[in-house]
Amino acid sequence: xxLCFVRFTGTNYPPIALPQHDKLANYLTVQxxxxxxxxxxxxxxxxxxxxxxxxxxxxIEEGEVLEILAPGNPQARLACQVDVTNxxxxxPFEA
Numbered sequence: 001x002x003l004c005f006v007r008f009t010g011t012n013y014p015p016i017a018l019p020q021h022d023k024l025a026n027y028l029t030v031q032x033x034x035x036x037x038x039x040x041x042x043x044x045x046x047x048x049x050x051x052x053x054x055x056x057x058x059x060i061e062e063g064e065v066l067e068i069l070a071p072g073n074p075q076a077r078l079a080c081q082v083d084v085t086n087x088x089x090x091x092p093f094e095a
Contacts, residue, residue, distance in 0.1 A: 004084045008034055009052070009091040018084055025080035034092055040080045045069045047079035053088030070095070 002020040006027075011034050018027045025040050025047070038046030042062050048069050055077075058066060062081045070076030076093060 005087045006084065007087075007089045009089045011091075020085055021083055023080070024082040024084055024090075028079060033090075035079045035090065037080060042078050042081045045078065048093040049077060049079045050075045050091050050093055051077045051082065051088050052090075054086045055088060056083050056085060069093075 003017045004020050005015050005017050006024065007015045013032060013034060016027055016032060018024070025037060028035055028037065030036075035049050036046050038044035040047075042065060045065055045068075050073075052075065057063075058077060058081065062078050065078060066073075066076050070093060079090065082088075
């Protein structure tokens, strides 16, 4: 099983490791991440973040929310919807 590492850019939070293809939301908590969560279903936008790394594109529903919250920003993602397939760096969204 391949592990993927998630780094938190610009913070003192230590990186976390999770199995490839696991959902990021299953691993991030208030104690280990600067990213906040609300609904965890991709409709509230609380976990809007910027991601650097190679991951699958958003699904249609996430894409619709991203067009409202961060139009035209290809690094914007909803952390609760991210399928981690490779090492990534994540940061809170800054408009």
